[in-house]
Amino acid sequence: MRLENVWLRYHRRGPWVLQGIDVRIGPGEVAIVLGRNGVGKSTLLQVAAGVLRPGRGRVTDRPARVGxxxxxxxxxxxxxxxxxxxxxxxxxGLGRAAADEAVTSWTDRLGLAAFRSVRLPELSKGTAQKVGLAQALLRPPGLLVLDEPWEGLDAATRELVPELIAEVLAVDGSVLVSDHRGETVRLPAARRWLVADGSLSEETSSTDETIAVVEVAVPAARVAGTVARLRAEGHQVLRVRSDASTAVSQALPVEPPRSAGAARPAEPPLGMAGELTAEQPEAADDAVESAAGETR
Amino acid sequence: MSALVRMRLAGFLRTGRALAPLLAGLITLGTLYGGGRAQPAEAYGVSAVVLFPVLAWQTKILLDVEPDVQRRLAQVTVGVARERSAGLLAAAVAALVTVAVALLFPWLVGGVSGPVDPGDRSIPVGLALGLWAHLLVVPAAVALGALASRASVGGAGYGVAVLALGGVGAVVFGLTGSVAPWLAPPIMAAARTTAGDAAALTLLGLSGWALAWSAAVVGGYLWRRRAQG
Structure with missing residues (x-):
């Protein structure tokens, strides 16, 4: 599929959200769309999916089946x-029997079996998001477009998303995915498209692609300052949670196996906990009061 | 596409929002037929006129019930043309059900009578003309309701304005001696025809007029949808 000189704005006299985007994604490829809030990541994904029509330019060779x-x-x-x-x-387009089979299969796989007879408005945000994931996969898509797919998902399903993506890629499908939580570190082979000021650029691979997630516990009163300092140093703060002791125990199972030398917090949690990623793990040492590092 | 039509009708019925236009229609018909008995063709002609805004409103509600993101999901799944068509078709099916209720209603409340004078139309002819008048209204009302839907106009206020202007305009521009009758669907002209001389050519002409008006308004709806993204 190719986006050829795509321009898009939401109103006739509004600003162009996308300006001359020219990019191609082939069968078996996955691309992560990155960028700050409001730069047009979702807009780009919706153009790719066929939800939005470009004001100028065109989208060619879009697979017939899009999820x-x-x-x-x-x-x-x-x-x-x-x-x-x-x-x-x-x-x-599935027949009755095939539809029933697909629904049973996907609800089982995504942990929705207990919610089959629950009305959609009564679902939690994460469970509803799983339904959103299921509807896109009921028929194997040639193009899967995931807009912040990890948002609100539980640990088990977060782990499942890369698996689902791999299945689409395995049958020569293409996948576009946006993420602002750093979850896309789970997709090491993905191309990285950076959207900024309406334009798209592709990040080339750095010499060292290793990314580490370091958990940090800081007194609650120092959270804002620590987060600001870490961001100023170029680190990506993934999340801040209020109770380190329970959150750490919940968060651990979702993380990939730790590399040798990973350490658990040596001191009791002091207030707030967060995760940061660093291109160079050792650079974060001075900001970490108790850390667990890992290589992905 | 039929699966999407069924899904949208199910969504419309399950939210309970179908009740509002249905009740409005029944109250209007009750008021219409509560004043005395009339012969079928004449009664149905007026019934079709009063149902026009009700059916347009019903269409708007049906299309607005579906969340915007769900509409986009449907578009991704079946494509733009089928998504648009399924919405219009679902609205037409719902409108036909309301029309069936409107045709049955006067018989239940004793609002119609058979021929009285020798020159009066028979009941079957009156029924046929009444059916024609109502079917004439369906595409026009669906088109107006679609144009007033959230997907077309965006804000709720604009939608209400489109509905109000369309409803009032259909009556005002449809009056005898109107300076621009073509601005409105021929529902007033159809009512006059059912009550008077219903020549075949007149029926054919009014049918073509109604379809052309509906097609133009549906064109406006599709253009608005395209502009809205």
């Missing part, structure tokens, strides 16, 4: 999980 996972699943609908997914499967 799109929006940033926020529209849960305000009067259907149960099963009825909604069955309806979407039928809309996607």
């Amino acid at each position: 799109w996972v929006p940033e926020r699943f529209p849960a305000d609908q009067p259907f149960t999980v099963t009825r909604y997914l069955t309806g979407m499967a039928r809309v996607a």
